[in-house]
Amino acid sequence: MPVPILSTRDLTKTYGRGPDRFDALRGVSLDIDRGDSVAIVGKSGSGKSTLMHLLALLDTPGAGSVHVEGTDARSLNGRRLNALRNQMFGFVFQQFFLNHATTVLDNVVLPLKIAGVGARERRTRGMAVLEQLELADKARNKAGNLSGGQKQRVVIARALANNPRVLFADEPTGNLDSATGRIVEDILFDLNQNHGITLITVTHDHDLAARFNRRLYIRDGQLITTDEEHAA
Amino acid sequence: MNPLETLKTAIANSFRSKLRTTLTVLAIFVGAFTLTITNGLGTGISNYIDSQVAAVGASNAFTVTRTDTSSGLGSGPQKYDPNTRVLAAGGRPGSTQVALTQADLDKVAAVPGITGVSPVTRLNTAYIQGNNQDKYQLSVSVLAGAQPQLDAGQNLDDGSQAPQIILPSSYVAPLGFSDSAQAVGQDATIGILDATGTMRTVTAKINGIEQNALLSSGGAFINKALSSGLAQAQATGTPSTTAQVYTSATAAFAPSSAAQIAEMKNQLSAAGYTAQTLDDRIGTVRTVINGIIGVLDAFAVIALVAAGFGIVNTLLMSVQERTREIGLMKAMGMGSGSVFALFSTEAAFIGLLGSLIGSAAAIALGTVVSHALARGPLSDLAGLQILSFAPGPVAVVIVLVMAIAFIAGTLPAWRAARQNPIDSLRYE
Known part of the structure; x- marks a missing residue:
């Protein structure tokens, strides 16, 4: 049996203390296989975003462990952790987080810049990924001047720039109209099916969740087996 | 991120908010300008004094006189000694100076280090x-x-x-x-x-x-x-x-260290002679001028410290504004060290910009003013350039200003570096 690309054991996360104490996660164990597409589905405040941040090693769990390809994330030092985030993971955020003052190309090559890739190669690889997302003609535009759908495609391009093996998406279609959302969804599933990228998406949209291989339903910080309650 | 990339990004970032950067650069400009001017004043006046002092006498010679052994008030008249002769001397009326004879000159010449003695006729x-x-x-x-x-x-x-x-x-x-x-x-x-x-x-x-x-x-x-x-x-x-x-003699010595000169003075003093170099006689003028320059420099440094707080403020606002961007970069694997380097480089760059412009303006304006003064009010003192700029002190000013800017930048840079990526991304 192959080692899962990501697995967690009894993951907990607590915010605040005393009367403000809030248990965002209360013991989550899961395995995600290479090339899988997984939707984490839950209501607002269910802990789904927290789970994704812990999986992406952006946050440290209160208790429990995260294993990346069999390696315990706690055993990684700062430098290895940064290298792992940079080379293995790509992020697509609902709020885009684009730098509006600079060009589309500069936004897209940011992970390569952080990785220390030279200017010439950055340009080549940045243009290649923009080509893939049919944005090559916008490369010189300021990121602030794009439409919502274009911005989300730039964000996907940025996530793909350093050839990640896992793509995390937080409500990728949340800010888009349904037609544009559909196009973005198609791009994500194409990456999953034709490029072997593991896709992990947080959403509360059941129509979107239905297109994934697996759905993990989360409620009050715990995984639940069915979506009966959600359907209700 | 490699150092060159950090430098380029920091420079690009400092130009992102042009008005804010300009105002901070102006604050540093005032400090750097003042410091360069006071430095130029120091260099100009020192150069002038050096050339004036060289015009009066050699720096490697003592003026030697017999030490007057008559003590001050109430000691009564000195016993007559047929071997001592006194000469009327300048100073208060009736002053006398114990004369030097050929035997005295020989004794002075015998002191180690003295290369030649000639009487002042x-x-x-x-x-x-x-x-x-x-x-x-x-x-x-x-x-x-x-x-x-x-x-x-x-x-x-x-x-x-x-x-x-x-x-x-x-x-x-x-x-x-x-x-x-x-x-x-x-x-x-x-x-x-x-x-x-x-x-x-x-x-x-x-x-x-x-x-x-x-x-x-x-x-x-x-x-x-x-x-x-x-x-x-x-x-x-x-x-x-x-x-x-003779009333006095000039004793020349080979170029020596201050310690060697002091040693020769001690030996001459023990033998009953007073030896003074030109610096001893002119030194007080230099001390007063150095004191004045020091006070002016202190004012310039105060201006720079104020400018330093301006840098802190500018960069703190910049860090605040770019919280999400910092979070994003850290989420993408940028280390805390790189974030720190990015912001402190930006501070040092703002410092460099301010000090370069400030020094350049000070040199341009100072040269014009100095020439105008040398032709006008100061024309009686030929050869005096009241402001003169040597590359060394100007470079020191620029490095000092950059250092102050860098130190001012460390607090905001540290705040940026310790940010948790998730908290930064949630920040609205």
Whole structure:
């Protein structure tokens, strides 16, 4: 049996203390296989975003462990952790987080810049990924001047720039109209099916969740087996 | 992120908020400008004093006198000693100076480190006459290693057999010369009374004309040949039995460290002589000027510290504004060290920009003002450039300002570096 690309054991996360104490996660164990597409589905405040941040090693769990390809994330030092985030993971955020003052190309090559890739190669690889997302003609535009759908495609391009093996998406279609959302969804599933990228998406949209291989339903910080309650 | 990339990104980031960067740069500009000006003032005045001091005498020579052993008030009159002779001296009326004899000169010359001793002879010249019939009073002194600042001509040649003289520029017109350049090479006649009261004359060639100078005595410099010629003329008719005595002597030494000079002074002092270098005599002037420059520098540094708080503020706002961007970069694997380097480089760059512009403006304005002053109000002090800018001190100013900017940048940079990526991304 192959080692899962990501697995967690009894993951907990607590915010605040005393009367403000809030248990965002209360013991989550899961395995995600290479090339899988997984939707984490839950209501607002269910802990789904927290789970994704812990999986992406952006946050440290209160208790429990995260294993990346069999390696315990706690055993990684700062430098290895940064290298792992940079080379293995790509992020697509609902709020885009684009730098509006600079060009589309500069936004897209940011992970390569952080990785220390030279200017010439950055340009080549940045243009290649923009080509893939049919944005090559916008490369010189300021990121602030794009439409919502274009911005989300730039964000996907940025996530793909350093050839990640896992793509995390937080409500990728949340800010888009349904037609544009559909196009973005198609791009994500194409990456999953034709490029072997593991896709992990947080959403509360059941129509979107239905297109994934697996759905993990989360409620009050715990995984639940069915979506009966959600359907209700 | 490699260092070059960090530098490029930091520079690009500092230009993102142009107005804010401009205002911070202006604040630093004021500090750097002031510091460069005060530095230029220090360099200019020091240069001037150095050249003036060199014009009066050599730096590697002592003026040696016998130490006056008579104690002050209430000690009563000194016992007469047939071996000691006193000479009337300057200072308060009735002052005397214990005279130096040839035996004293030999003792001074015996001190280790002293390369030569020559007595200071008083040449009581009566007048000088140039191209016309008018005669003017003149006092002369031997060169003894001094390097007068010349308007025209060249310095004296002590090795030459021909009598040579350097005249102050104030003598040029009265002696009937049209200008300094025309006076050089001309002959002048010097009159001196001998021991019998007869006027004798010596002819000397004008070798150079000295600029008006801060420390100049208004007298002329003469070379050895002229000095011995005048001494000979003055001594004509002196009874041969009169022993030669001198008020003071010049003791030359090889260029030495301050410690060696102090050691020689101690030995001379133990032998009963007072030795002073030129620096000892002029040193107080320099100390006062250094003090004034120090106070001005302190004001400039205060301005810079204020500018430093401006940098802190600018960068804190910048960090606040870019919270999400920092979070994003950290989520993408940018290390805390790189984030810190990015923001502190930005601070140092703002510092460099401010100090470069400030120093450049100070040098441009200072040079113009200095030239205007040298032509106008300060024209009596020839050779004084009140502001002069040496590359070394200006570079020190720029590095100092950058260092202050860098230190000011560390607090915001540290705040940026310790941000948790998730908290930063949630920040609205």
